[in-house]
Amino acid sequence: QTVVTQEPSLTVSPGGTVTLTCASNTRSVTSGNFPSWFQQKPGQSPRALIYMTSNRHSWTPARFSGSLLGGKAVLTLSDVQPEDEAEYYCLLYYGGAQFVWVFGGGTKLTVL
Amino acid sequence: EIQLVESGGGLAQPGRSLRLSCSASGFSFGDSAMSWFRQAPGKGLEWVAFIRGKPYGVTTEYAASVRGRFSMSRDDSKSIAYLQMNSLKTEDTAVYYCVRVSYDASWRGYHLDHWGQGTLVTVSS
Numbered sequence: 001q002t003v004v005t006q007e008p009s010l011t012v013s014p015g016g017t018v019t020l021t022c023a024s025n026t027r028s029v030t031s032g033n034f035p036s037w038f039q040q041k042p043g044q045s046p047r048a049l050i051y052m053t054s055n056r057h058s059w060t061p062a063r064f065s066g067s068l069l070g071g072k073a074v075l076t077l078s079d080v081q082p083e084d085e086a087e088y089y090c091l092l093y094y095g096g097a098q099f100v101w102v103f104g105g106g107t108k109l110t111v112l
Numbered sequence: 113e114i115q116l117v118e119s120g121g122g123l124a125q126p127g128r129s130l131r132l133s134c135s136a137s138g139f140s141f142g143d144s145a146m147s148w149f150r151q152a153p154g155k156g157l158e159w160v161a162f163i164r165g166k167p168y169g170v171t172t173e174y175a176a177s178v179r180g181r182f183s184m185s186r187d188d189s190k191s192i193a194y195l196q197m198n199s200l201k202t203e204d205t206a207v208y209y210c211v212r213v214s215y216d217a218s219w220r221g222y223h224l225d226h227w228g229q230g231t232l233v234t235v236s237s
Contacts, residue, residue: 034221045209045230051223052216089157099173101159
């Protein structure tokens with residue numbers, strides 16, 4: 001069974017920088033997993049932030065950036081704002097024999 | 113403006129059926145792939161079902177947890193995507209989200225962009 005792992009929680013100070021990671025138990029995460037990232041605030045639907053590893057949607061602030069590092073997908077938030085406090089989910093695609101999308105368990109980001 | 117509005121959620125007994133609808137507007141629905149995701153109360157996100165757009169054959173894919181019980185379809189003339197849920201289980205209780213899926217030709221892969229507000233399905237006796 002494919003499991004995607006994220007840090008359960010992280011804390012960052014306003015104006016600081018924080019890195020969230022997304023790892024797969026089957027193999028290193030690559031661009032072929034089409035890593036994407038989503039932000040969800042309490043009581044709201046998820047909002048897409050990053051797709052295809054590092055591409056921002058038109059509505060995504062430039063302080064959000066995505067990359068691959070050390071076999072993981074990475075979401076970096078720079079100059080963190082209070083409104084960035086939210087749950088963040090990564091999503092990986094596993095193709096081949098079957099089409100499968102798997103989310104990570106989410107990272108609760110606290111801005112304090 | 114792209115809008116996705118889910119409906120059809122509610123209370124169902126285990127073993128019964130429900131059909132969710134997702135009414136779409138603001139984009140070329142027939143050319144777009146669509147997908148359903150869900151989120152159990154207090155839990156994370158889970159992919160449920162996916163349907164390709166007309167250019168790619170309107171074929172479907174399902175998560176293992178729902179394969180054989182759920183069926184996704186679309187009516188392009190009405191810009192509506194459906195999720196037929198049969199043999200419901202208590203573990204199907206969740207908010208179900210309809211999501212537009214875009215195809216990136218340069219990467220030859222799909223990614224999610226717009227999400228609906230969700231509809232709650234509760235399976236309980």
